[in-house]
Amino acid sequence: MTPKNFENKIEEKIAEAARMLATAEYPVCFTGAGISAESGVPTFRGPDGLWEKHDPQKAVSLSSFRNQPEAFWDFARELVITSGASPNPGHQALARLEEQQILKTVITQNIDMLHQQAGSKNVLELHGSLEKADCRDCGARYSWQELEKILKRDETPECRNCSSLRIKPRIVFFGERLPEKVLENAWQEAQQADLMLVIGSSLQVYPAAGIPDLTLQAGGKLIYINADRGSRPEIFQLILTGRAGSILPRLADSALKISRGD
Numbered sequence: 001m002t003p004k005n006f007e008n009k010i011e012e013k014i015a016e017a018a019r020m021l022a023t024a025e026y027p028v029c030f031t032g033a034g035i036s037a038e039s040g041v042p043t044f045r046g047p048d049g050l051w052e053k054h055d056p057q058k059a060v061s062l063s064s065f066r067n068q069p070e071a072f073w074d075f076a077r078e079l080v081i082t083s084g085a086s087p088n089p090g091h092q093a094l095a096r097l098e099e100q101q102i103l104k105t106v107i108t109q110n111i112d113m114l115h116q117q118a119g120s121k122n123v124l125e126l127h128g129s130l131e132k133a134d135c136r137d138c139g140a141r142y143s144w145q146e147l148e149k150i151l152k153r154d155e156t157p158e159c160r161n162c163s164s165l166r167i168k169p170r171i172v173f174f175g176e177r178l179p180e181k182v183l184e185n186a187w188q189e190a191q192q193a194d195l196m197l198v199i200g201s202s203l204q205v206y207p208a209a210g211i212p213d214l215t216l217q218a219g220g221k222l223i224y225i226n227a228d229r230g231s232r233p234e235i236f237q238l239i240l241t242g243r244a245g246s247i248l249p250r251l252a253d254s255a256l257k258i259s260r261g262d
């Protein structure tokens with residue numbers, strides 16, 4: 001296929017997705033690391049993924065955090081500091097769709113807070129976020145602003161009260177349960193949705209990866225916007241292969257035009 005044909009095909013698919021989005025009663029989206037890739041945040045899997053450089057059992061497991069919190073902070077530093085991450089046009093398009101009362105909810109696996117920074121309000125963070133942290137020894141609380149300064153100096157956060165190094169951000173480590181209320185809300189949203197945009201996720205980590213199935217089982221439709229076709233193409237009504245930061249702004253423009261009746 002020539003590049004021109006490919007572009008036409010993508011344009012047709014974007015137009016179809018926009019029609020579905022503009023006419024859906026309760027559209028939601030489900031996002032993963034891929035939506036932040038164009039902000040410079042590395043994804044987890046694949047040749048340049050974080051799991052190639054950091055052992056997940058060391059970086060984000062509770063047992064390792066007890067003895068070696070530096071491994072987590074090195075991982076977190078690479079995730080959000082080194083990249084200097086700020087929202088990209090993909091995050092911004094979703095925020096615009098919510099503001100214009102088309103998109104109802106963003107369900108995300110990401111801990112990078114970029115959806116909120118872009119202006120999305122109704123965000124369910126399945127794996128928590130780096131926004132707040134607590135000292136596991138004395139209970140002192142930390143904000144991201146405070147931790148960010150320490151990480152930027154290439155240091156490991158140490159508790160200002162008790163000097164403990166065990167300052168744990170409120171994110172889900174391997175072996176921990178997802179925050180119950182958030183997960184219940186995500187299940188409800190997925191079941192209520194008649195359309196879910198699944199964006200930038202390999203759909204490999206459960207229970208989060210099972211959330212699109214709830215929409216499907218309740219009779220809703222799924223659209224996949226991802227750099228590759230993923231491992232379960234059969235569950236999607238429509239697959240838009242490409243970069244979220246390029247596809248989502250065009251999709252949002254088109255859906256907004258349709259909903260305004262332009």
Ligand code: OAD
Pocket residue numbers: 031032033034035037038043044045046049060109110127172173174199200201202203204205225226227228230242243244245
């Ligand atoms: P993955 O790294 O598994 O998958 C990212 C997906 O995004 C891949 O399918 C890529 O092809 C795609 N992608 C890359 N760049 C893209 C772009 N610019 N536009 C669109 N798609 C792009 O990340 P997740 O599925 O989010 O959990 O991973 C799920 C969970 O695994 C994470 O939340 C994390 C990790 O272990 C915990 O830490 C608990």
